[in-house]
Every structure is written in C-alpha cells, then in structure tokens.
Amino acid sequence: MVIINDGDGKGKTTAAIGQAIRSIGQGLRVKIIQLIKNGSSGEIKILQQLKIAVEQYGLGFTSKGDKSQHKISALKGVAAIKNSIDSGQFDMIICDEINYAVSGGLIEEKTVIDLIEQANRSNVHLILTGRGATDRMIESADIVTRMTKIKHAFDKGIKAQAGIEF
C-alpha cells in the first residue's frame, strides 16, 4: 500500500506519525526516514522511546545553503529508503518530505516511482509526505489525501508553538 499525504495544510507529517503508532499497535515494523528536516520535533523522543527508528537526511530549509549539498543529503535519504525496503526488516517505511524533495528539485520523480515499485514488489507499505507530489506519483499510489489549509494561526502572526508545530 502506498499512501501520499500532500497539500499546503497542517497534518501531513502528524498523520504519518499517527499512522506509525497505529501500525506498530498492529504489530507492523515501522521505520521513519526524513528528508530535508533536521530539527528535533517533539515526536522524535517518543518515537525513539517506542523503538521506532527515525533517521534524518536533511539540512533544513532548502531556501538556505548550497542546493547541491541539499541534493546530496536527499540522495542519501533515498539510499536509506532503498536499503530499508531491501532489508526485509520493515513492513512500513515513512518517507517524510519526499514529495517536497521532488517538487523542490532535490530528487527526480523517477527516483520515487522506482522506490514505489521496489516497495510494491517487497510488500512494504510506503507513506510519502510533503507538498508537491507529481501526477505520476499520485497515479502510482493507493491512497492519496490532500491536506488543504483553510486557516492557520501563522496568518494572524502567531508563532510556531512547541507541541503544536514541532
């Protein structure tokens, strides 16, 4: 099963984290691989406590720093996803921000399509999050949800809060 959480609204990553919690409750073995992100969001500590592997291959905001360095990090993340699928040790791999890595030009659409095909052959569930999944990615997925921002406190100038946004 390939699940995509796309859109400009809040909930793409938290839905993937919630999915991880649900899945381990059903005995699935879950790994989380985050591209782009490199921060310490509140969930990381709890996921580690639950023995859910979380790996980060990101340098933070892609608008900052050298794009070629961001690309190298993203490709390391892709390699980690490939290896994790091949390892046979996981039933579900969450590829956080991978859609944004494609729409932001860090990795190719075809790279993700290849991951999807590899996961399908191996019976591994993939969750792909982030803004900007391509039509071909959406076609290749089984469940696609668009999280649309209807309103957000940021628009009123309220800053990101611990426990809410991170």
Next chain:
Amino acid sequence: MVIINDGDGKGKTTAAIGQAIRSIGQGLRVKIIQLIKNGSSGEIKILQQLKIAVEQYGLGFTSKGDKSQHKISALKGVAAIKNSIDSGQFDMIICDEINYAVSGGLIEEKTVIDLIEQANRSNVHLILTGRGATDRMIESADIVTRMTKIKHAFDKGIKAQAGIEF
C-alpha cells in the same frame, strides 16, 4: 489553540494521534476522547502504553442502532470533555469525531462552540476531528485543515487493513 481536522480524506484521526505524540514529547499532558467510535484501533494499545488517556463514548456506526442512544453516548462524551478541561490536568484534549457528531445531528453546534470557549478560557488546546465542522466552528478555530480524498484503495474494492485503517 483550537485545531480542526475536517474533510472526507484519510488522516483526520491519525493527524490528531501524531499531534498527541508530538505534544507529549514537548511535555504537554494529553487526553483523547472519542465520540461515535467504539472499536479497538491499533493506536489505542500504544497510546495506553504511553499513558495517554483514551476514553470512548461511542456506539459505532450511527447508521446502525437507535439514534437516541447515540445521542446519549455523544452527550456523555461532551460531559467528559467539559470535565477534562475543568480538571486542569490536561494541556490538550483531542475530541475525535466531534465534528461528525455535529453534522450527524448527535450534538448541537452550540455545544461545541461552548467547549471551544471553555477551552480558550482555560488555555487548553482542543483538536476537533471528523467530517462536517460548521462554518461557526471553523470561525472559532485557529488552525483548520481539510483532508480531501484524492483517491482511496476502498474505491478499488480493497478492504480495510490492520495497521492502515485501524
């Protein structure tokens, strides 16, 4: 902060669960109160393991059974939310399926507006999930995301799977 997860797509409850995980990682005290639902989804076991209180006040599908019984259960859930806000023991209360309890005619819109006002006065975060939040509920919230189904495996006749839908 009042957060609404609405729409016909997958991710409303899982995003709330992921939010709970993030929030406890930041030291917030979280309680989950589910209306309508009465099943044992995979996440419940893990949430209990994490000492996150989960209470269910539901009788399952509202299309089945006596509507007045569903209303009574939903009102018990509302009372539990009120008491939980008043208790001072929680920083965040997830009111799962409460939007659907309103759109499905089990509770009044005003009941939810009153809960929002009570929570704001008490500095308690509320997360309201489910389909059918009203305009007034959306106006009263700080962050609103609409989870829209772009596609779902159900449409191809694939059945709900453990670890994915429950």
